[in-house]
Each structure stands twice: as structure tokens, then as C-alpha cells.
Amino acid sequence: MSTQRVTQETFDEVVKENMEEFDMDPEDALREAVEQFVSQGVNLSFIVKAIPTASSDGKQEGKTHEVLHALESLRVGQHSGNMTAELKRFTDQCSLEFPQRYLAAQNGAYPVILSCCRKSLEDQGHLLVTLAALAVLTDGQPDLLDKAGTDLLLSILRRYRADPAVTRAALRTVRHCCLKHEQNRLDLVTAGVLPLMTGAICKHNRCAELVKEASVCLKIMTFDDDVRVPFGRAHEHVRLIVTQHSGLKVIIEAAKAHLDKIPVISELCITLSRLAVRNEFCQDICDLGGLKLLMTLLADSFEAQEVVRQSLCAIRAIAGNDDVKDMVVSAGGVQLMVVAMNVHMSNSNVCEQGCGCLSVLALRKPNNCQVIMDNGGAMAAIQAMKAHPGQVNVQKQACMLMRNLVAHTNNFSQPILQLGAEDLICEALRSYQEDCGDVCRAALRDLGCQVELRELWTGKKGTIAN
Structure with a gap:
């Protein structure tokens, strides 16, 4: 995105010029101004793209944007008692788009709203209104x-x-x-x-x-x-x-x-x-009943894609602990994961997390690999690759799974290859060389396929070119 920017005042002047000098109606003048600045490579993501108007209550002179009218009403009347209506009006304007919030902040909205919050501490209802204004103003503007x-x-x-x-x-x-x-x-x-x-x-x-x-x-x-x-x-x-x-x-x-x-x-x-960032934290989650809870969610929520996806994500995280891997497999986790992937094969996020989970369970665990193969885990990964050729993360996690399945045993190489894995992995390698090239090559290598491994450094002494 371009870093070249203009001020709101400059943009509004161009719109005004289009209306007055070129006799354009407001909509055409606004559209022409936007096209003009975009063609010049100007970033308009901070600009309110609307026609300035006069104050609706007639108390403020001149034309400006509605969010600034609302802010000025707050600034003038913040000492006059209940400002609930004005705060709601300001909140509604800031809720429209980021440029309205940005324009308000540039014109000193933050100290005004903070002052309103302080004055509302004794009034729960009014405090809720002022906090709503503060929350929407800081959305996308944490520096405030x-x-x-x-x-x-x-x-x-x-x-x-x-x-x-x-x-x-x-x-x-x-x-x-x-x-x-x-x-x-x-x-x-x-x-x-x-x-x-x-x-x-x-x-x-x-x-x-x-x-x-x-x-x-x-x-x-x-x-x-x-x-x-x-x-x-x-x-x-x-x-x-x-x-x-x-x-x-x-x-x-x-x-x-x-x-x-x-x-x-x-x-x-x-x-x-x-x-779940430490080995002991993963174990603590299990001891507190977290794994049982996640398995229950996975078993009982097959129709809810988002719950399935996030359950898989959480299981994948805690299965970084090798003991937890075995607990997941013993509790029937592999079967649930394969079923979840098959039910939601059209959902790339579920397929990605499912392959990721199975990959973690297979890592350094030959016995778990056997369970995954017996329950159709490799087949589910192959189907996921076929269903989502345009999703690099699905391709990457599926390749990682197949690599982990055969890393410590050759028994599963031929069954996986018979499912058509080699062609799919090669296609992923061609399509996503930068994002998952190393994973694809590792999978092909461990499956016993022909693969060209890049020699990144030979260790030979050489000269440095200027």
C-alpha cells in the first residue's frame, strides 16, 4: 500500500473545487476526487469519503464531517450534565468506518471522551455509554x-x-x-x-x-x-x-x-x-480435564465447523507433549479427527487443522502412525490435498503428515504412494516452492521417491563478490 497521504482538509478542498469550479454534483465531485488521488498513488484509507455538511442543530457554523459535529457537541456540552445522546451520536459516527475514528482522534477526541468517562464514574448507565465511545474510538488506534x-x-x-x-x-x-x-x-x-x-x-x-x-x-x-x-x-x-x-x-x-x-x-x-506453550502446561491441561473436554467437543459438535476447527487447534497445541500424544490416541482421537476431516472435507480450515493434528500425533511415535494408517488418516490427507489445491497450508500440513508417518518406518511408504501421494506432493512442490518446498522434498525423500535436494552450502572457501 502506498505511503503517500493527504490531509482530510486537502481532500475536502478538492471535492469542493470539483463542485464549485467544474459544476459537478456532490456524488460526482466525490468520486472524481477519489479517482484523482488513487491515480496519483495516494493512500486514502485514512480519509472520510463524504461531503462535509452543516450542523443539523444549526448551533455550529460552517460545514464539516458529521463525526466532527458530534465531537464538537461533546466538547461544548461535556460540562452541562447528561451527554448521553451526544455520546451515542459520536459512537455511531465512529462505528461507521476507520477514517471517521481517525479524523475524530486527530481532532482531539480522546481527551474529551476520557473526561466524559471520569465524570461518569458514579453513574453506571452513563458510564456504559462513555465506555462504548472510548472502545470504538480506540478500535484500530491503540496509540491513543x-x-x-x-x-x-x-x-x-x-x-x-x-x-x-x-x-x-x-x-x-x-x-x-x-x-x-x-x-x-x-x-x-x-x-x-x-x-x-x-x-x-x-x-x-x-x-x-x-x-x-x-x-x-x-x-x-x-x-x-x-x-x-x-x-x-x-x-x-x-x-x-x-x-x-x-x-x-x-x-x-x-x-x-x-x-x-x-x-x-x-x-x-x-x-x-x-x-499451551510449555510441556508442563500441556500436561496441566490434561490433568485439569481439558483433553477430555476437547475430545467431548470434537465428538459432539461435528455439525459446528468452527468448534471442530478450534477443538482440533487446541488438541494440536497440547499434543506437543509426547505423553499427551499417546493420551489422545488412546482416547480415540485419531478416529474423531479423521471423521471430522471427512465430514468437513470442503472446509480448508478443518482440513488444515486435522492434518496438523495427525502430523503432531505421528511425530516420533511409530505406534501412533499405525493407528493413523489403520483409521484412514493418510487417505483423509490425500483427499484434503485434492479438495484444496489452492490452499498452501493444507498442502503443507498434509505433506508433513505423510513425512512423519514414514520417517521412522518404511512399512507405510508403499500404501501411501498407492493412494497417489507422489503426484500430489510434486504438484504442491511446483506450486508452493517458497512456502513448503522443504516439507515437500522431505516427504518425497522419506517416501522413497526421486527428489532433487538443494545443496545450500558446500563448505568450500570462496571469495566475496562486491
Whole structure:
């Protein structure tokens, strides 16, 4: 995407010029301005593409965008008492698209909304409205959060910990402020947000929407997605969640309470998989009943693709522990995975996770490989490759599975080749040389097929070309 940008004022001036000097109607003037800037390689993702209007209440002079009218009403009237209607109007405008939120932030919306939040601390209903405005304003703009905002959010979470609605609204803002922002995550964790998240799940275990929001927040605390920092504290945050705040138990118990709610259980499975980063954590999940829960979900939710996919993802994560691999196989996990793939063969995400799960179970486990072969795991992987030739991750995981099946024994090479594996792997190699070339070559090599292995370095001394 182009880095060349223009200001909102420049864009609006061009639209105005098109209308006044070239006698265009508003829609044509707007379209012409957009086409003009795009043709020049200008990035318009921050620009509100609308015609400025006069204030609907007639109290503000001049024409500007509706979100700025709403902001000005808030700024002028924030000391006059109840501003619920104005806050809702502002929230609605910011909810339209990112450019509206960006324009509001560039015009000083954050301190205005933060001030409204402070004034609303004694009024639960009004606080909900102001938190909704703060949450939508920070969506995609985590840099807005400052120390005052961090302190205020923590104060609200502590003060209203018994109120699920306020807690959820505050956590939504926390979520927006932590996504792709390592410093905000670090500041909030240092300030004590983690026990407030796990505590919210425990205290409001039956409140599905709150459990989901808190689970997503915990998940985001395990991300390392801020390109501005060389490395994040994701692993340390996981350690704190698990060892100091009983995160695994909290997530598993919450999942047991929401087995019939697909969006909630899916998020809890994702979060659980994000916490399974250590061998002992994987074992702890099993000891707490997490594996049994995931197997139950997989067995009872074949019609719900998203639950199947996230259950497979979580099982794949905890099966990084070699002892857990055997527990999964002994519990009938292989059969369930193959059935899940066959039922949802048209879904590339399920096929990817299914192949990934079977691949992990087969790694360094010849006995598990036998179970996978006996239950049609290789055939399911072959079918997945045929069904999704355009999905590189499906191709990669299927090749990885076949490689792991034959890495420690040659017994399965011929049966797999008879299923047509060689042609499919070669096709994947040709199509995705960069993304999964090494995996494809390893699979072909271990299957006993002819493959050209690249010699990346011969070890010979040479000269350095200028």
C-alpha cells in the first residue's frame, strides 16, 4: 500500500473545487476526487469519503464531517450534565468506518471522551455509554491510550468488578488498546490487568458475552504482533496467566459452562491453545480435564465447523507433549479427527487443522502412525490435498503428515504412494516452492521417491563478490 497521504482538509478542498469550479454534483465531485488521488498513488484509507455538511442543530457554523459535529457537541456540552445522546451520536459516527475514528482522534477526541468517562464514574448507565465511545474510538488506534487512560480503565475494572456489563465494556477497550501494541500490553499487565481478566471469568462464569470478551483479552496478551518492537513479552505473559492466575483452570471451567454456545466455546479453545506453550502446561491441561473436554467437543459438535476447527487447534497445541500424544490416541482421537476431516472435507480450515493434528500425533511415535494408517488418516490427507489445491497450508500440513508417518518406518511408504501421494506432493512442490518446498522434498525423500535436494552450502572457501 502506498505511503503517500493527504490531509482530510486537502481532500475536502478538492471535492469542493470539483463542485464549485467544474459544476459537478456532490456524488460526482466525490468520486472524481477519489479517482484523482488513487491515480496519483495516494493512500486514502485514512480519509472520510463524504461531503462535509452543516450542523443539523444549526448551533455550529460552517460545514464539516458529521463525526466532527458530534465531537464538537461533546466538547461544548461535556460540562452541562447528561451527554448521553451526544455520546451515542459520536459512537455511531465512529462505528461507521476507520477514517471517521481517525479524523475524530486527530481532532482531539480522546481527551474529551476520557473526561466524559471520569465524570461518569458514579453513574453506571452513563458510564456504559462513555465506555462504548472510548472502545470504538480506540478500535484500530491503540496509540491513543496513555497512562491516564490505563489508570482509568484499571480503576473501572476494580470498582465495577461485580457489574458484568461495565466489566465487559471496559475489557473491550482494553482489547482494542492491546492489539498490535506491545507497550500497552506491558503497561496493563504491570498495572495488574491479568487477575482482573481471570477474575471476571470466574465471577461471571455464566455470562457468555463477558466470558468471551475476557477470553479474547487474555488471548491478545499472548500475542507478539507489534512490528515496532524487536521482541515481545508474550511468553512471559503466558507464564503469568498460567502460574500466577490459574489461567488454565479458569478457561477450562468456563468452557464446561458454555458447551452449547459456539462463539464462546470457540474463543475459549483458541485461548487454551495459546496457553499451551510449555510441556508442563500441556500436561496441566490434561490433568485439569481439558483433553477430555476437547475430545467431548470434537465428538459432539461435528455439525459446528468452527468448534471442530478450534477443538482440533487446541488438541494440536497440547499434543506437543509426547505423553499427551499417546493420551489422545488412546482416547480415540485419531478416529474423531479423521471423521471430522471427512465430514468437513470442503472446509480448508478443518482440513488444515486435522492434518496438523495427525502430523503432531505421528511425530516420533511409530505406534501412533499405525493407528493413523489403520483409521484412514493418510487417505483423509490425500483427499484434503485434492479438495484444496489452492490452499498452501493444507498442502503443507498434509505433506508433513505423510513425512512423519514414514520417517521412522518404511512399512507405510508403499500404501501411501498407492493412494497417489507422489503426484500430489510434486504438484504442491511446483506450486508452493517458497512456502513448503522443504516439507515437500522431505516427504518425497522419506517416501522413497526421486527428489532433487538443494545443496545450500558446500563448505568450500570462496571469495566475496562486491
